[in-house]
Amino acid sequence: HVQLVESGGGSVQPGGSLRLSCAFSLNKYCMAWFRQAPAKEREGVAYIYSDGRTNYAASVKGRFTVSKDNAKNTLYVQMNSLKPEDTGVCYCAAGVWSAVQGICDFAYWGQGTQVTVS
Numbered sequence: 001h002v003q004l005v006e007s008g009g010g011s012v013q014p015g016g017s018l019r020l021s022c023a024f025s026l027n028k029y030c031m032a033w034f035r036q037a038p039a040k041e042r043e044g045v046a047y048i049y050s051d052g053r054t055n056y057a058a059s060v061k062g063r064f065t066v067s068k069d070n071a072k073n074t075l076y077v078q079m080n081s082l083k084p085e086d087t088g089v090c091y092c093a094a095g096v097w098s099a100v101q102g103i104c105d106f107a108y109w110g111q112g113t114q115v116t117v118s
Helices: none
Strands: 004-007 010-012 018-024 030-036 043-048 054-056 064-069 074-079 088-098 103-109 113-117
Touching: 004 088, 018 030, 018 088, 018 113, 030 064, 030 074, 030 103, 043 064, 043 074, 054 064
Parallel strands: 010 113
Antiparallel strands: 004 018, 018 074, 030 043, 030 088, 043 054, 064 074, 088 103, 088 113
């Protein structure tokens, strides 16, 4: 079982930047950032796997960068060129890689941090 605690959310003008952090208690999972806009489903936006590979949703590619500091047990996402449509609650998630399905099964979630772009 892993515990996840996000920080770094806030309000920013369009074009601005924010960096979110997620402290985790156990470093053996694939990890990701999800966001949930008002009245919309939660969506994955940035993924990082145990081998260091990253993957991004098309809507944030080129603007967001996910990274992980294993020494500090902290996951980050640097969000640049923010747009109003990036507004929502951002969640850090950790999961177990399924070799059969070729996906990360996200089972652990942080409490979320609000990002508002306006």
